[in-house]
Amino acid sequence: MKLRLEQISAGEDEVIIRYREMTAQIEQLVDLVSQDQAKMLGITENGQSYVRVDDIFYVESIDSRTFAYTDKGVYQVTASLGQLAEQYKKRGFFRCTKAMVVNIYKIQFFKSQAYGRIEATLENDEKIIISRKYANKLRQVLQEGMTDER
Incomplete structure (x- = not known):
């Protein structure tokens, strides 16, 4: 994928995405550009x-009760x-266990464990x-991501 940045002195900022085929990577770019930062209300x-x-x-x-964990703290969410x-x-x-959802973009390392489990080390x-x-399912998601990036 080729990236071209152009600084302008006046006018409105604009993002143009040209693609031959809509891939997961292109969809992520569209989501990133078209949406404001997604936020959820947390209680501390x-x-x-x-x-x-x-x-x-x-x-x-x-x-x-459901809790969201960040590097700044723990928040109860509804x-x-x-x-x-x-x-x-x-x-x-x-979804990585019955009681947990992980942000796969925050994972640094994977390590296979006994009985088909995977240990993930997060950025923190x-x-x-x-x-x-x-x-x-995680292996499949990661494989699809790798295929789309080619």
Whole structure:
């Protein structure tokens, strides 16, 4: 893919995307350019605040409550794991266990584990386990991403 940047002195900023075939990579560019930064309302001990979806490392369900983890803190959110995985699929949210959704764009390393599981090391050096039930789906998602980038 070729990238061309051009600085202008006046007028409105403009992004033109030329493509032969719509791929997942092109769709991500379109989503990035056409949408504002996606945010969700999170609750902390100090009150409510908005959290950028792209800043979330993972979301976990504990005792029927859902928590989003970022490098700045932990936020309780009202959406369910299933809703978050579906709504933010294009932003890298992936269901990795029954009780967790991970942002695959925040994963640094993968390591195979016994019984078909995968250990993922996140950018904040936290380690999570992707259960074998979801490991094959993750491999498929990563393979499709690699195919689209060629």
